[in-house]
Amino acid sequence: MRPLTEEEQAAVFSKLANYIGKNIVHLVDRNDEAYCFRLHRDRVYYVSESSMRLAISVARPNLVSLGTCFGKFSKSGKFKLHITALDYLAQYAKxxxxxxxxxxxxxxxxxxxxxxxxxxxxxxxxxxxxxxxxxxxxxxxxxxxxxxxxxxxxxxxxxxxxxxxxxxxxxxxxxxxxxx
CATH class of the missing domain: 2.30.130.10 (PUA domain)
Incomplete structure (x- = not known):
């Protein structure tokens, strides 16, 4: 589990911007707790920072999932949204x-x-x-x-x-x- 690189972050945010527009700000800057995007095995997860800190104690091969899976990167580097992101897309849809x-x-x-x-x-x-x-x-x-x-x-x-x-x-x- 690692933070997204600049290119990966640009790909994820451009795909999300197509659906929720400028409401991407509401995903990252939340009032209740800080959330972030993390990459694990080509999948992008949306997770709270407190949960992410707890997951550090689990070894990478043993970690199956963390937070909400927003999508995955294909082998060619394209990002594809998954249906698991629907709750957040529906909440902020333009x-x-x-x-x-x-x-x-x-x-x-x-x-x-x-x-x-x-x-x-x-x-x-x-x-x-x-x-x-x-x-x-x-x-x-x-x-x-x-x-x-x-x-x-x-x-x-x-x-x-x-x-x-x-x-x-x-x-x-x-x-x-x-x-x-």
């Missing part, structure tokens, strides 16, 4: 998309959000912007990237893709062996 009840299951099975399943969308959402996908009862289901802006969605046909799925809560069941 742009949101709500899906109708008939669109929840297709999204949770790994499909993209189509126009027919759209319930609401945040006003002035730009194209290729990271969004958090919610059910109509305000339960976060996952996150993705918009295919069209809010203005363009009104002109689309019902089968057009509106949000490209990046991760959904169904991954806890489909990919449970690779998440942690």
């Amino acid at each position: 742009y949101k998309v709500w899906v109708k009840p008939n669109g929840e299951m297709p999204f949770l099975y790994g499909n993209h959000v189509v126009k027919a399943h759209l319930g609401r969308i945040t006003e002035d959402t730009p194209e290729h912007q990271g969004v958090v996908v919610y059910s109509m009862r305000d339960i976060p289901l996952g996150f993705g990237v918009t295919a069209r802006s809010t203005v363009d969605t009104r002109k689309l046909d019902p089968t057009a893709i509106l949000v490209y799925r990046q991760a959904d809560a169904g991954e806890y069941l489909r990919d449970e062996d690779t998440l942690f």
